[in-house]
Amino acid sequence: MNRTAMLAAVCAVAVAGIYAAQPVLAEIGAELGVPEAQLGWIVAAGQLGYLAGLALLVPWGDLVDRRRLIAGHLLLTAAGAVLAAAASRTWMLLAGVAVAGLFAVVVQTTVAYAAALAAPGDRGRTLGVVTSGVVAGILGARVAAGALATVWGWRSVYVVLAGLLVTLAALVLRTLPPDPRPGGSSYRDVLTSLGGLFRERLFVSRGVIAFFLFASFGTLWSGLALPLSAAPWRLSPAQTGLFGLAGLVGALGATRAGRWADAGFARAVTGGGLALLTVSWLATAQAPWSLWLAAAGVVVLDFAVQAVHVSNQHLLATAYPDRTSSAIGGYMIFYALGSAFGATTTTAVFAVAGWAGSSVLGAAFAVVAFAVWAAGFRGRGRPAGRCRCAPGRPGRSPRSARRTTGGTGGSG
Incomplete structure (x- = not known):
């Protein structure tokens, strides 16, 4: 191995x-x-x-x-x-x-x-x-x-x-x-550094995207068994579990996203993945009527989620090479909270509006994530080291601007 x-x-x-x-x-x-x-x-x-x-x-x-x-x-x-x-x-x-x-x-x-x-x-x-x-x-x-x-x-x-x-x-x-680590830091220093990440534009934008990304993911995987176990399908738990294999196919297919990120397309992969995630809900919404469409939607959804997840972590590992563990660990806090939020809301919505309501919820999470990405992507057009200030007033230094954006020139 x-x-x-x-x-x-x-x-x-x-x-x-x-x-x-x-x-x-x-x-x-x-x-x-x-x-x-x-x-x-x-x-x-x-x-x-x-x-x-x-x-x-x-x-x-x-x-x-x-x-x-x-x-x-x-x-x-x-x-x-x-x-x-x-x-x-x-x-x-x-x-x-x-x-x-x-x-x-x-x-x-x-x-x-x-x-x-x-x-x-x-x-x-x-x-x-x-x-x-x-x-x-x-x-x-x-x-x-x-x-x-x-x-x-x-x-x-x-x-x-x-x-x-x-x-x-x-x-x-x-x-x-x-894997020897550089000395001179304490556990308290690292925790303080982790807290400081929540003031970094790049880190927060990627974290918010992850929250809604995995809220959409949790909406599917915590709610899909409900329409599949109901009429007309009445699938057993073992049969429902086979949809996990469809998701696995999609997720493994997204390993290619890492190569795209290496080529400098991490932000484009994020936007494309979130758009694909939104569209996938049109297929998964058909679960009460078509198992084939539902399975296809699961493949596309898991492909999109994994592609965005890889591009997020690629950007964070590149921006914070000296504190990668803290950056990725902090990012995953958003992941955990988003997964839990999606899991709890999908069952509540299903009880009121059925799988159609849960599908709208999952798609809405994806749309919000896309909006966060789009806002950050537009923000990249502003030159580093400059700010919106009155004429004659000095702008921020390039060094200060890099601190704000996590050293990557933008948050998208």
């Missing part, structure tokens, strides 16, 4: 720990006596742990050897999976899933490490391959967990996951090069 493929595998297996419970919630609830109305907390525990890890753990990647950090976080994620597999009480399961989610932020450290290892002209392609592992983990976890639970029960999902995590930790230590 080459280095890039192994880093993609790390991302896939680590993120699977957050989503592995989704297809087996009913089985977990039946065995542990969890009321149906409270099953959502099992998934929420992993998401909350992940959100905490983005803010508190990912910045360590700018301070310590990322190879050792990745291996350590994989082992701690495995410990959470073992606790979940052995749970005899609901609180033990929640604790295990939360720990697995907390240390699953190894994904962001891995992405930052991959960007640092790649040559500048090859960074986009590398990010495209590695982040495809994230999508493979999110979508593949649903399919694999359902299959394992059918044969050996839901606990086997976490047992297999723990075994894979331990194996990957050993491979990381054996095959990846050391």
Whole structure:
């Protein structure tokens, strides 16, 4: 296994720990006596742990050897999976899933490490391959967990996951090069730097795009099972899970977006991807009448989301080479919040307006993201180092302008 493929595998297996419970919630609830109305907390525990890890753990990647950090976080994620597999009480399961989610932020450290290892002209392609592992983990976890639970029960999902995590930790230590970090900074300095990113135009614009991008993504994947399980289709959970394979095809197809970003088209990829995302909802909206159109829409939507996601991270890794872990970790906070927002709103809208309403919601999220991109793209036309000021009044220095835009000449 080459280095890039192994880093993609790390991302896939680590993120699977957050989503592995989704297809087996009913089985977990039946065995542990969890009321149906409270099953959502099992998934929420992993998401909350992940959100905490983005803010508190990912910045360590700018301070310590990322190879050792990745291996350590994989082992701690495995410990959470073992606790979940052995749970005899609901609180033990929640604790295990939360720990697995907390240390699953190894994904962001891995992405930052991959960007640092790649040559500048090859960074986009590398990010495209590695982040495809994230999508493979999110979508593949649903399919694999359902299959394992059918044969050996839901606990086997976490047992297999723990075994894979331990194996990957050993491979990381054996095959990846050391990653010494520059000294002179403290954890407090890095956290302060992370907070400072939220005042950077480039970072905030890409974060807002990510929020609405993944709100649209969450609208689809948290709501699609509702029309598919209803008349006239009445698909089983296993059959519904096969739509994850369609999404995987689309996401893997978007690895080419990394090469386009390397060629200098990252901003154009963002705009094109968001336009494609909006259009994809015309097909996915047909789920109550056509499975083929729904599947086609899923392929296009996941292609668009992955293309935009890769271009976002490419721009951030290029703009902040000395604090890539913090930049990507902070960016993923927007991702996590957007995914959660989409997931919670789509079910509420579906209850009132059906899948047509959910589709309008998903498309609206995409349109807002496109508007943010378009506003930033227009802003790039203003020359660096100048501002709108009265005649005779000196403008900002070029250095000051670069600070405002994150050193890239614009936010789009």
